[in-house]
Amino acid sequence: MATESLSELLRRYRTRAGLTQASLADKAGLSEQAISVLERGTRSRPRVDTVRALTAALGLTADETAEFMTVARGKGRKRQAPAPDAEAADSLPMPWQLPPAAPDFTGRAAQIEAILSVLRVPANPRNGTVGLVAVTGMGGIGKTALAVQAAHKLVDSYPDGHLYLNLRGYGPGRPMTTAEALRQLLRSLGLDLRLIPDGVEEAAALLRSQLAGRRVLVLLDNATDVRQVLPLLPGSPGSAVIITSRGAMATLPGARQIRLDALSETESVELLSGVVGADRVAAEPDAAESLTLLIGRLPLAVRLIGARLAARPTWPIQHLVDLLRDEGRRLDGLGSDETGVRASIASSVQFLQTSERSLDREAAQALPMLSVPDGSDLVTAIAAHLLDIPVQRADAILERLVDLNLLDSVAPERYRFHDLIRTYSRELADQTLTSVERDAGIERVLRFYTGFAWACQKLTHSASPRLSLAVTSVGPVPALGRAASAVGWLDDEQRNLMDRFHQAAATSLAGSALFPELALAMFGYHESRSRWVEMRELCLVGVAVAQKLDLRLMAAWLEHDSAIPEVENGSLEAAVAHLFSALDMFRELSDDPGQARCCSSLTHVLGRLDRLDEALQFGTEALRLSQELGYKTVEGVSFIALGGLYDRKGDAARADEAFERGIQLARELGDARSLSKRYLNIGFSHLLVGRLEDAKAPLYNSLKVAEDAGNDDLTTQSLHCLAAVFASQGEHKRAQEYLERALALARQLGNRLREGCFLLELAKFSADVGDSTAAIDHLNAAIAVLQGISPHFEAAARELRALVQRGDRYTYVFDDSGVG
Template structure:
C-alpha cells in the first residue's frame, strides 16, 4: 500500500533545515548562508532554537583551540550579518542578545529538527496508547524531513558530535517504525528496505535482527540465517566481537522453528533526546584551556556557490494583469529549446501606464521556474536627464555576479565580454527599467540563449533586434474597474456601479492617476465615489484629457496634493530635491530640520495618499521611500514657488546629513577621523539612536547608499556647495578602496575637482588631487599618480596642512618602493610619520609603519620590522580598526616565515585568512592562500603546499582574476617539476598572461620550467 493510501501525513516544509545540508528558505526562494563561521553559528542557534547559546560556546565552535583576541567581536559581526540574512526568511525569526550569548527566536515548527523530535514523541505516545498504525504514520512523516546526514561538511567538532547524535536518533526512529510495522504483519514489504539499511549500517545489530525476522516470516529461513552469518563474520573482522545475545537468540529461534509470528508491536525503549537537548538550559561553556594543535587545521574549502543575484523590486500586490500580454511576454522570454538567441522583450508606453509594474510582475512569475540562476535589475534612469551609462550598469551586474570591483575592466567592451562570459552557462533574467534608447541597452544583452532580457522604456526601441514588443496604453474599462475595486473595496464599487464607471472614465483609465484617486477614497471611507467624480469635474482641466499628456496628469496629482496638510505639502516639495533612487527616513527630518526620533512619521502621510511608495526597510527599523518620477516632476514644479533661501537651507541640511553619516561610517571603520581630510561644510545629525542602528555595519551602509552618496556629490557640485562636494567625495574612498569601485572613485573626484577649482578652494583641490593619486596607484598608473600627489603636496606645504602632507608622502613612498627605490621610500616614510605625528593621526602612523616594515624585512632588519609591526597592531587594537589589523598581521606572517618560524607563520596566515573571509575580501583570500602555500613549501610539506596553491588558483580564477591565477599556477608548477604533463597544463595559460602584462620575471621563470619539463 502506498504511503498516501495509508494516510501518512505529508512532510511539512520548514523554513530552516539542518537534517541534511543547512538550508534557509526565503520569501523569494532559498537564501544562501555564507559558508564558514556564519554557517556554523546559524547551525548552533537552530540546534538550540529558543534557548540561550553562550558566546563562549560559539567561540569554541569556530576556534576549538586558541581563539584570537578578536574572537568575540568576530562572533558579534557574524550574528549581525545573520540578522540581515534572516530578514529575508519566509518565517518570523529573530536573533536577540541575552546573557551570556544569543537566542534564535522562531516557532519550532519552522525548524525541521524540532519537527522531527516532536513527531517522534507523538509516535511514541501513540504507541503507548496502542495506536500502532498512526504511530507508524507519524514516524514516516518525521523521517521524511531528512535530506541526508545532518549538517554534512561542518568542520566544528562539537557540532559534528551533535549531528552524529541526530543521525543516531533518525536511525532509532527508523528502527522503531520498522519494529511497529513488523508487529502489524508487514514483514514481506519491509525486506527490501531492511536489506538496503543493513548494507548501509552493517554493524547495527538491531537492523540485522529485524531483517532476519522479516525474511523468516516471509518464508525465507535460509536467507535469514545467511544474514546472521554475514553479520557475525563482519563483527569478527571489524571488531573482534561475537554477535549480541538478542541476535544469537534470534538465530537459535529460526534454527529451531520457534520464532513466533508477530502478534503485536514489540516493546519500545526510551524516547531519544531532542536535537542538542542537553540537561543544561544553554549550550556547554567554553573550556578554559586546551592543548595547542600540532598544526592548524586547513582552512575550509574555498569553493563557493556561484553568486545568485535576486535584485527584483517587490511586485505590486493589486496589479491587474492582461492575460494575453502576460502570456506573450512569458513566451518571448522563455521560448523553447529551438530558440538560438537570447530572449528579448520590450514594454513601452506613455508615463503612468504601468510599464515597470508589468515588467516586475512577469519577472517574478518566471524567476523560479525559468531563471533559477538569478535575476538582475537596474533602473536605467532614461527619463531623468542623467541616464546610467552601460559601463556603470555592467559594473553593478558584474559585482552582483561575484566579481570583485578591483578585477572589473575599465572599458565598455571588456566589461561586456566579462559579463557575457559570466552568464554563458546560466539561466538569468535581466530587467532593464526606464531605458533611454537602444544604445544604452545593446551592451547589456547577454550572449546565451539560456538568458532573457526584459526592457521598459518610453520610446519604442524599434532597433532592438528580435525583440517582442508590448506597447501599453490606458486600461480597458473592465480592468480599470477591477483595479478600483481592489483598492477601495468591491462592495463599495458594486454599491455605486454607475459612479465607479464615471470615475474611471474621468481619469482616463490611466493606472497611476486611478491609483492616486482610489487611494484618497480608501483613506476616506465616508466619501462617496460620486462625490469624487464631482470633485474631478471641478478641476481647471478636464481629466478626460489625461491620455493626451502631462497637463492632465498635473491636474490629477493636484487633487491629492491639495488635500495634504501644509507641512506635508512642504515636505513633498522639498523631497523632490533628493536625487537618490530611494529616500531614507532621516531625509525628512533634515529637510524640515525636525529631530524627532522616528523620522519616518513625517513620510507616512505622503504614503497614505500614494504620493510616496514604501521601497523597503532600513537597519534602523525605519522605512525607505520612492517617488514615482512623474510625481517628483510635479513636486519640483511646485517647489519653484518656495523662497530661494528656504530651498538653499534645506538642500544644505540634506547634504549635511549625508556627510555626517558618511563621516560616522568612516570613524566606525577606522576608529576615528584618521587618514582623511574634512572641510567646513555644516553637518546635520539624525537622532543618535537612529544613527547608531543605521550604522551597525558601516561598510554595509556605505554599500547600500552608494548610489545616493555619489549622486549627492554631483548635486553639491551643481548647487555650488563645493566644500561639501570635495569632503563627501574623499570620505567615500572608505568604500571605493575596499570594494575596488575605481570608476565611482574617479567619477566623483573629477566632479569634486571641478567644483573646488571653480570656487578657488585650494585645500579642497589638493585633497581631491591627493586622493586621485591613490586611485592611480591602485590602477598601476604610477606616472599619473606621482604627478597628482606632487601637485597636491606643494599646496599642502603652502597651507601647512600636516595630514595632507602625510598622505601624499606616504603614497609617494609606496610608488618608490614599488619601483625598487627603497632608500627614497624610507626617507619619504620617515617624513610621513613626522607629519602624521604632527596631525595626531595614530592610524596614519600605523599604516606607514606597516608599509615601511616590508622594506626592513627585505633588508633582513627583522628586529626593526617586528617593532614597527607590533606598534601598528597595538594601535589598531586600541582604536578597533579590523582592516588595518588584517593587513599588518599578514606582514607579521611574512616576517615570521623569513625568520624560519614557519609554524607561527601558518597560524598567523590562517587567522588573517579568516578575517578576509568574514569581510568578504576574496582578493585578500587569494593572497593568503598563496602565503600558506609558500609557508608549507618552506616547511618541506609539498603536499600541503600543493593543496593551498591549488586552492589559490581556484579562488583567483573563479572571480576571473587571471593575473592572480597565473601567479598561483606558477607557484604550483614549481612543486610539480617531476610531473611535466601537469606542469605544462598549468603553465600554458599562465605564459600568455605574463606575456600580455609584460611580467618579465614571471615569464622567464615559466619558460624555464616548461623547458625543464
C-alpha cells in the same frame, strides 16, 4: 546536414543501442521520467552528471561523446570538438532578480500571450536570433507590471537566471548610462567591478561572452531609447530580453513591439473592485465607471484612487467622482494625455491641503520640497534636514504621505516616489518654491552627508589628519553608534549621495566649499569599502573647487587621496605623479603631517615599482617627520614599509628591528585593524624572501587579531599566507587546511577573485604532490570562477591544467600576485 537537437540525438543513440527508456534509465542510474523529459525536448540542457551518465550508458565513442556534450550545452553540432568545460558553465552565478508580480494584476491577456508566444521557448540556435520584446506606452500605463507578470510565467524557460535592471530613462535624476548599466549587469553575473572594462564596447562584448551558451531572461525596465539598450543585448541565441520604455522602440531590430493603451472599462472596474472590494463597486456601478474614466483608466491611477477609498470605507465612490470633475484642478495646466494620473495625485494633495489635521497640511506643504533631491529614495534623516524640521516630525509626515499612497515605504525609514507622482510634485515645487529655497534644501542635504561622513571617519580612521579640516558636523544619529553601522548606512545611501552631489554641482551651490569638504570627509568610508571609483570622482571635483577657493590644505590632501584609486587600479605611475604634486603643495604650506603622509605613500608606491633606493629615501624622510610630529600612525606604517625594503635588500637584522617597532606602535594605538595588517605585511615580507619559519609567528598573530576583531577580509589574507608558507615547506596537508578555510570565507564574503585564486593555489598544492585528479578538479573550478574576472589568473589556471594533463612535473612556487 541540419543540426540535431539533444532530444533527437538521445532518441537515435538509444534506439541504436536497443534500449527502451526504462532500460536506459536503469543503466544510467536515472529516472525514466528524466529520459522522457529529455526526449520530449522539455528540458534541453541537463546537468553535467546526467550527460556523463547517459554517454556512458549509451556506449558512445569519443567523437559521439563530444558531439553529445556540445549539444547538451546548447552549442549545436557546427564543429566536432570538445564542449567548453561543463562544470565551469554549471558553476556560473544564477541571478534571480525579478520583482514580485503584482497580486492584483488585471487584464492584458492578449499582451501576455503575445510576449509568451515569442519568448516561451528559447530562441532557436539554428536561426541565431535572440528573443526580444519591447513594451511601450505612457507613464503609469502598466508596462513594468505587464513585463514582470510575463517574466514570471517564463521562469522555467530560462533556468540560468533572470536579471532585472531599472535604466531610469524617465524620472528624476539622470538616466543610467549604458556603461553603468553594463557594470551592473556584469556585477549581477558575478564579475568583480575592478575587472569590468570602462569602455562601452569592451564591456558589452564581455556581457555577450558571459551570456553565451546560457538561458537568461533579462528585463530592462524604463529604458530611454534604442541607443541606450542596444549594447545590453545578448549576442547569441538562448537568452531573451523584455524592454519597457515610454519612448518608441520601433527601430529596435528584431523586437516584437507591444504598445499598451489604457485598460478597458471592464478591466479598470475589475481592478478597482480588487482594491476596494467587489460589494462596494457593485453598490455604485455608475460611479465606479465614471471614476475610472475620469482617471484615464490607468492602472496607477486606479490603484491610487482605490487605495483612498479603501482607507475611507464611509466615503461614497461618487464623492471622489465629484472631486475629480473640477477640470481646472484635474488638468492643473498639464497635458490631457496625463490627465488621469495627475487628477488622482491632485486629489490626494487637495485632501491634505483642506484637511482639519495640522499634520495633513504639513505633509501637503512638504511634498514639493521632498521631491527636489535626485536619487532613488529618501531616508527619514535626509528628509528632516531637507525640510529643516526635527526627525520625529519628518517621520510623521512621511508616514502620512505613505497612508495617502503619495510615497512608498520600501524599508524602515526609507521612502520612494513613483516617478509620475514625483514629476507632479516637482512641478508643484517649481510653482511654490523659489530657486533659492530649492538650492537651500539641497545644501542642507549635502551638509548632513558631510557631517555624517566626518563622524564615520572618526570611527573608522580616528587618527586621520583630515579630521582637523572638518567644518560641518551632524547631530545625534543612531547609525553613528559604531563603525560598522555608520559604514553600512553609507553603503545604502552611496548612490543617492553621488546623484545629489552631481545635482548640487549644477545649481547655485557649484563652487561651494562643501564639495572639497565632502570629498575629504568621505575618505574614511571610501577607504573602508574600497570605493575607488567614487573616491576618484569626488576628489576630482574637490581638488578643482578647493584650488579655486584657495583652500590650499584641502586641495593638498585631495591631491594625495587622488593617488589611492590609481594605486588600487594598478596605475602606479599616475599615483606617483599625484603624490609628488601633493608633496609639493604640502611643502609650500610647510605642513609637516601632510609631507609625512606623502612620503610614506611614496615609499609604498615606489617600492612596488622596484625603485628601492628612492623608496628608502622617502621612507626615511616619512619616519623622521612622523617622529618629530608624534604622528604615530604614519610612524608605524613607515617602520613596516622600511622593514620590507630592508628584507628585500637582505638586511634581516635591520628589517626585524623596523618590524618590531612598527608592531609596538600599533599596540600603543590600540587599533586592531592596523595591528593585524602590520603582522600580515611582516609575514608576507618574510615569505617573499624565503624566511619561512620567521613568517609563521607574525602570520599567526595577524590571524588571531583579525579573527578577534571580526575582520573577515584580513582573516582570509592571513590564512592564505600561512598556507603558502607551509606549502613552500612541503607540508601540504596543513597548507590545504588553511587554504580551504580561506576559500570557504572568501565564498561567504562573495569575493570571487580571491575564491578563484585560492582554488588555483589548491591545484598547485595537489600538482606538487602528484595528485593530478584533484589538481584538474580544482583548476576546472578555478577557471569557471575566474572567467571574465581575471584574465591573468584564468590564463595561469589553464596553463597549469595543460601542464598537468601532459603529465609534466610541477613544483610549488608561491606567486605573490595572488595574495589578492
